[in-house]
Amino acid sequence: xxxxxxxxxxxxxxxxxxxxxxxxxxxxxxxxxxxxxxxxxxxxxxxxxxxxxxxxxxxxxxxxxxxxxxxxxxxxxxxxxxxxxxxxxxxxxxxxxxxxxxxxxxxxxxxxxxxxxxxxxxxxxxxxxxxxxxxxx
Ligand code: ATP
Numbered sequence: 001x002x003x004x005x006x007x008x009x010x011x012x013x014x015x016x017x018x019x020x021x022x023x024x025x026x027x028x029x030x031x032x033x034x035x036x037x038x039x040x041x042x043x044x045x046x047x048x049x050x051x052x053x054x055x056x057x058x059x060x061x062x063x064x065x066x067x068x069x070x071x072x073x074x075x076x077x078x079x080x081x082x083x084x085x086x087x088x089x090x091x092x093x094x095x096x097x098x099x100x101x102x103x104x105x106x107x108x109x110x111x112x113x114x115x116x117x118x119x120x121x122x123x124x125x126x127x128x129x130x131x132x133x134x135x136x137x
Contacts, residue, residue, distance in 0.1 A: 002080040003033065005126040007115040010068040011106075013037070018071050021101055021114060025075055028083055034074035034127075034136040040066050047129060057110065064110055072130050081123055084116035 006025070008018045026032070045065045052058050075084060089100025093112050096103035106112045117123035127136065 001076055001078065002120070002123070003074055003076045003127060004080040004084050004117045004123045005115070005130060006073045006075055006084060006117075007065075007130075008071040008073070009065060009111070009113055009115065010070060011064075011108075011111040012113040013069055013071055015105075017105060017113065021105075022073070024087060024101065025084065028077075028087060030075040030077040030080055030083065032073055033076045034131050035071065036073075036131075036135065037069050037071045039069050042066055044129070048126065061110060074127055074131060074136050081117055081120065085118065088112075088114055088116055 008021065012018055012021065022032070042062060045062045046053070049058065049061055049065070052061065077083060087101055089096030089102040091102075091112060092109045093102045093106025094109075096106065096112075098104060101114060102112045117126050
């Protein structure tokens with residue numbers, strides 16, 4: 001069993017797509033072991049996206065992720081990290097294959113609905129960053 005962090009970004013919450021997309025993860029076999037709606041502050045946003053600091057899209061990305069509430073969750077299941085990223089599709093919604101979440105619902109590089117951890121190391125770091133011990137089952 002593996003755990004991964006997902007963030008339903010402000011565009012996803014705003015478009016009322018959280019339930020539909022969460023259902024796709026559950027239908028694939030992943031279990032929700034943590035879930036909450038929060039307003040992200042700049043410090044957490046910069047920490048989460050530290051690897052992108054200095055890139056041309058960084059300021060826009062921080063502005064976007066702090067613009068409105070997000071729903072953040074921990075999903076558990078077999079190969080959860082790969083399963084989530086496969087269901088999400090390519091980063092850029094324009095390029096993402098039809099049938100993937102981004103392919104079906106996004107046509108933007110930035111507003112691509114959901115984040116998923118990209119490695120076991122990232123998942124461990126991100127879950128600790130976004131959740132306190134008692135908030136995850
Ligand atoms: P995520 O980390 O959100 O799961 P990812 O791993 O597919 O996405 P990254 O390259 O890590 O993609 O980029 C992180 C996020 O930064 C993207 O999901 C997107 O919201 C934003 N982003 C990435 N590239 C661009 C870009 N060229 N222009 C605008 N926003 C971008």
